[in-house]
Amino acid sequence: MTELKPDIEKRSEFDIEINGTVGKPFVDNPKMSSRNCDVFYGDKQAIFDVNLDIANNEIIAMIGPSGCGKSTYLRVLNRMNDTIPICKVTGEHTLDGEDIYGKKQDPVLLRARVGMVFQKPNPFPKSIYDNVAYGARLHGLASNRSELDDVVESSLIKAGLFKEVKDDLNKPGTGLSGGQQQRLCIARAIAVDPEVILMDEPTSALDPIATALIEELMDELKENYTIAIVTHSMQQAARVSQRTAYFHLGKLVEVNETDKVFTNPEHQLTENYITGRFG
Amino acid sequence: MELGQHISQRYNEELEDIRSKVLKMGGMVELQAENAVKSLLSHDRGLAKEVATTDSKINAMEMEIDEDCIRVIARRQPTARDLRLVIAVSKVITDLERIGDEAEKIALYSKKLAKKKTTIGMHADLTHLSELVLNILHDSLDAFARMDADQAVKILGSDKQVNVEFDNLSRLSITFMMEDPRQIKGTLRVNWCARSLERIAEHAQNICEYVIFLVKGKDVRHTSLEHIRSKYFPHDLDEETEENQAG
Amino acid sequence: MSKTTKKIEANLKKRYAKEKRFRAYGVVSLLISFAFLAVLLVTIFSKGLPAFQQTYIKLDIELNEKILGINKDSDEDALFSASYSKVVKNSLKEMFPGIKGRKQKRALKNLVSKSAAYDLRDKVLEKPTLLGTTQSYWFLAKDDVDVFMKGNIDRTLPESDRRIKDYQLAWIDKLMDEGRLEKRFNTVLFTEGDSREPEQAGMRGAIVGSLLTMLVTILLSFPIGVATAAYLEEFAPQNNRWVDLIEININNLAAVPSIVFGLLGLAVYINIFGVPRSTPLLGGLVLTLMTLPTIIIASRAAIKSVPPSIKEAAIGLGASRMQVLFQHTLPLAMPGILTGTIIGMAQALGETAPLLMIGMVAFVSDIPTGIFDPSTVMPVQIYLWSDSPERAFTERTSAAIMILLGFLVLMNVIAIVLRKKFEKKW
Numbered sequence: 043m044t045e046l047k048p049d050i051e052k053r054s055e056f057d058i059e060i061n062g063t064v065g066k067p068f069v070d071n072p073k074m075s076s077r078n079c080d081v082f083y084g085d086k087q088a089i090f091d092v093n094l095d096i097a098n099n100e101i102i103a104m105i106g107p108s109g110c111g112k113s114t115y116l117r118v119l120n121r122m123n124d125t126i127p128i129c130k131v132t133g134e135h136t137l138d139g140e141d142i143y144g145k146k147q148d149p150v151l152l153r154a155r156v157g158m159v160f161q162k163p164n165p166f167p168k169s170i171y172d173n174v175a176y177g178a179r180l181h182g183l184a185s186n187r188s189e190l191d192d193v194v195e196s197s198l199i200k201a202g203l204f205k206e207v208k209d210d211l212n213k214p215g216t217g218l219s220g221g222q223q224q225r226l227c228i229a230r231a232i233a234v235d236p237e238v239i240l241m242d243e244p245t246s247a248l249d250p251i252a253t254a255l256i257e258e259l260m261d262e263l264k265e266n267y268t269i270a271i272v273t274h275s276m277q278q279a280a281r282v283s284q285r286t287a288y289f290h291l292g293k294l295v296e297v298n299e300t301d302k303v304f305t306n307p308e309h310q311l312t313e314n315y316i317t318g319r320f321g
Numbered sequence: 322m323e324l325g326q327h328i329s330q331r332y333n334e335e336l337e338d339i340r341s342k343v344l345k346m347g348g349m350v351e352l353q354a355e356n357a358v359k360s361l362l363s364h365d366r367g368l369a370k371e372v373a374t375t376d377s378k379i380n381a382m383e384m385e386i387d388e389d390c391i392r393v394i395a396r397r398q399p400t401a402r403d404l405r406l407v408i409a410v411s412k413v414i415t416d417l418e419r420i421g422d423e424a425e426k427i428a429l430y431s432k433k434l435a436k437k438k439t440t441i442g443m444h445a446d447l448t449h450l451s452e453l454v455l456n457i458l459h460d461s462l463d464a465f466a467r468m469d470a471d472q473a474v475k476i477l478g479s480d481k482q483v484n485v486e487f488d489n490l491s492r493l494s495i496t497f498m499m500e501d502p503r504q505i506k507g508t509l510r511v512n513w514c515a516r517s518l519e520r521i522a523e524h525a526q527n528i529c530e531y532v533i534f535l536v537k538g539k540d541v542r543h544t545s546l547e548h549i550r551s552k553y554f555p556h557d558l559d560e561e562t563e564e565n566q567a568g
Numbered sequence: 569m570s571k572t573t574k575k576i577e578a579n580l581k582k583r584y585a586k587e588k589r590f591r592a593y594g595v596v597s598l599l600i601s602f603a604f605l606a607v608l609l610v611t612i613f614s615k616g617l618p619a620f621q622q623t624y625i626k627l628d629i630e631l632n633e634k635i636l637g638i639n640k641d642s643d644e645d646a647l648f649s650a651s652y653s654k655v656v657k658n659s660l661k662e663m664f665p666g667i668k669g670r671k672q673k674r675a676l677k678n679l680v681s682k683s684a685a686y687d688l689r690d691k692v693l694e695k696p697t698l699l700g701t702t703q704s705y706w707f708l709a710k711d712d713v714d715v716f717m718k719g720n721i722d723r724t725l726p727e728s729d730r731r732i733k734d735y736q737l738a739w740i741d742k743l744m745d746e747g748r749l750e751k752r753f754n755t756v757l758f759t760e761g762d763s764r765e766p767e768q769a770g771m772r773g774a775i776v777g778s779l780l781t782m783l784v785t786i787l788l789s790f791p792i793g794v795a796t797a798a799y800l801e802e803f804a805p806q807n808n809r810w811v812d813l814i815e816i817n818i819n820n821l822a823a824v825p826s827i828v829f830g831l832l833g834l835a836v837y838i839n840i841f842g843v844p845r846s847t848p849l850l851g852g853l854v855l856t857l858m859t860l861p862t863i864i865i866a867s868r869a870a871i872k873s874v875p876p877s878i879k880e881a882a883i884g885l886g887a888s889r890m891q892v893l894f895q896h897t898l899p900l901a902m903p904g905i906l907t908g909t910i911i912g913m914a915q916a917l918g919e920t921a922p923l924l925m926i927g928m929v930a931f932v933s934d935i936p937t938g939i940f941d942p943s944t945v946m947p948v949q950i951y952l953w954s955d956s957p958e959r960a961f962t963e964r965t966s967a968a969i970m971i972l973l974g975f976l977v978l979m980n981v982i983a984i985v986l987r988k989k990f991e992k993k994w
Binding site: 181 | 805806807875877878880881882883884885886887888889891896900
């Protein structure tokens with residue numbers, strides 16, 4: 043009920059306390075959800091008690107200053123942090139109600155269900171075809187060459203790249219432009235038909251046109267996938283997402299509808315961040 | 322509400338510039354309205370003429386502020402309170418400009434009324450109404466200047482009183498017209514002036530609504546006062562009930 | 569111009585002068601190292617090149633059945649054991665009649681290499697019908713003749729200071745007049761094993777020994793080295809004291825003097841495990857110890873340089889750590905790994921000291937046919953020859969160095985080619 047507080051109280055001193063998350067971090071029937079998530083790198087705690095739901099077929103944007111833990115949290119969701127030996131994740135994390143850190147959960151299977159697109163376009167130094175086919179081959183999704191062809195083609199179509207590369211499928215993926223490479227990475231991710239796609243600053247290395255293409259693509263993918271995107275660009279979060287989560291110093295400060303966050307955020311820290319103020 | 326503290330000092334200055342321009346425009350409009358009322362009540366033709374000519378300055382000011390707002394939106398992509406400020410300002414100046422128009426109208430009528438001094442019979446009521454309206458205008462501009470939502474919401478209810486006054490004046494003018502049909506023309510003009518005053522109060526209330534939007538982030542247009550108060554200003558209600566109980 | 573600009577300008581000249589001086593230093597040091605290299609190569613080549621030629625003597629041999637005591641119907645044993653050196657001696661005697669004194673007789677015999685008798689035997693064994701006829705053959709000349717033919721003995725010196733006496737000179741002159749002396753390409757160097765007689769000594773045993781040793785070394789050190797590097801880089805727990813200890817030790821091993829590995833091989837492989845000494849197997853085992861640190865360090869650097877984004881992409885798609893390693897990390901690191909391996913191999917190829925400790929310095933004239941045969945290796949062969957007193961071994965030593973250098977260059981070329989081939993941009 044912060045919104046009922048008079049404005050004079052909201053504007054406090056420089057170090058503003060974060061007591062839990064304001065806004066609406068929870069939804070009905072979440073696709074993924076985290077409760078009491080703490081992440082440690084050795085002795086250093088990177089994330090403090092994050093509680094968040096991600097709804098079906100939504101795009102949720104995670105924003106916040108550098109080092110605020112948003113990328114770290116994103117990596118919690120498909121256990122990418124497992125690869126860092128000193129990283130310890132606690133709390134409950136579920137995908138469709140299943141515990142993703144449970145003993146029964148296979149991280150390889152989880153990563154097939156929760157795909158990831160990275161900050162820097164990172165196609166394998168292989169052909170475009172092999173890049174897209176990689177995941178399908180890995181998980182044995184296609185039993186013969188023509189099925190694999192179909193997977194590759196449909197993934198490239200979904201990623202909006204097919205028209206541009208259909209004659210060059212055997213050329214190296216690294217020869218494409220930055221924006222095309224990133225769409226190739228998206229095609230590679232959706233070739234395994236994941237349920238959730240995590241995007242870690244997918245357009246930070248791209249020019250505005252390539253960025254716009256990716257954002258348009260995300261809007262289309264929303265129909266079939268749930269997308270969580272970490273971004274440095276608040277404008278991007280405002281453009282593409284339905285909900286926005288603001289992280290600050292490892293804490294989840296505010297989660298709200300994007301419209302609300304960008305017109306009338308509840309928390310002073312959120313406001314300071316998105317309006318470009320000190321704080 | 323802080324405008325400053327942006328990392329970009331230039332941005333701070335731009336927003337401050339817009340705000341001070343709006344305050345200046347508000348001052349001009351307030352003066353305009355005061356002068357119009359003064360010319361009406363004191364049958365001052367000279368003053369009326371002056372009011373009629375200064376309106377163009379206000380219009381120019383409106384366009385200038387509008388341009389500033391557009392520039393800030395284009396270059397800074399303001400969000401949250403900055404966005405609300407820019408939007409509120411661009412709406413406030415429209416209302417201010419209308420108030421200026423209404424003041425001009427009053428000045429035009431008072432110029433014509435000055436000769437015959439038709440207003441004498443209704444002087445008391447007109448004075449009362451105009452004082453009320455000018456107060457509302459002043460308070461709402463004040464609320465904007467201080468970005469004080471609490472003050473703004475207090476002003477929101479006061480249009481009822483204006484309506485009562487306006488109705489009284491209307492009834493009075495009907496009596497006058499029935500008594501002496503030769504007075505109809507003059508009385509109607511007085512009535513138009515009263516109507517303009519009522520519009521000014523209405524525009525001033527709009528400004529208050531923008532102030533609430535600016536501070537609270539809630540669009541309170543076309544919402545009942547009770548709803549607004551209970552939803553966004555519960556502490557006001559508490560105070561009032563306390564006061565009532567004390568009384 | 570502002571004050572600051574003037575200051576900067578004033579300093580600029582000094583800075584440029586400094587830069588020029590620095591560049592000059594670089595060029596000078598480069599030239600010095602090139603000069604040393606040139607001196608080395610010129611010395612070796614000028615000394616070694618003549619060794620690729622060998623002097624042959626043409627003799628008319630009467631295959632006298634009586635002297636040999638055999639005829640064309642004799643069985644192979646008899647043909648084999650007949651005294652062919654006698655006919656060679658007779659042939660020389662016929663050519664230079666009237667030789668007296670034991671000394672002169674021996675000198676006459678020593679015009680031709682001892683291998684002449686064996687050559688003759690092989691020819692007769694091949695074709696027994698030659699018996700009873702007179703044939704002329706080219707035989708290897710004895711090393712002294714060879715040295716003289718190559719101009720390394722000054723005939724103007726007083727006789728007492730010369731290895732070749734006046735009467736020998738007269739014989740050689742006569743042979744030359746008759747066109748019976750000829751220099752040919754030295755095939756012996758590549759086809760024969762080591763020998764006490766310089767004119768019969770070849771590199772083949774050492775080359776084959778080296779190749780077998782390298783084979784053992786690479787078969788052992790490459791998989792072990794790459795696996796160790798991959799484990800340490802990708803799987804080993806970080807900030808673990810044991811892992812740190814292992815890392816430090818590997819780095820230290822790279823700096824251990826190679827002879828220590830030889831001692832280790834002697835103590836462990838021979839004394840404890842009973843690996844046969846002087847064999848390529850043992851050499852390979854010892855050299856594996858020596859090349860492992862090099863391969864591990866190079867492989868780790870190569871694996872480290874694989875962009876983590878590629879690995880992350882694969883993990884993000886659901887690849888297991890092993891799949892990431894074999895499908896992405898190792899293929900991308902392969903150029904670096906191969907370069908490191910080949911550099912390690914080249915190092916091992918040129919290594920002598922540890923092999924001395926494990927008996928590969930023994931005189932082995934047979935050409936090894938497997939990794940269990942006693943053998944020697946090229947650098948040890950060079951060492952042995954450089955130690956030999958005969959004048960003719962000097963040029964052979966240089967020639968052997970040239971051959972070794974040739975192999976090293978070849979390996980480096982292979983390293984470059986492999987790197988170019990595997991290198992991929994990302």
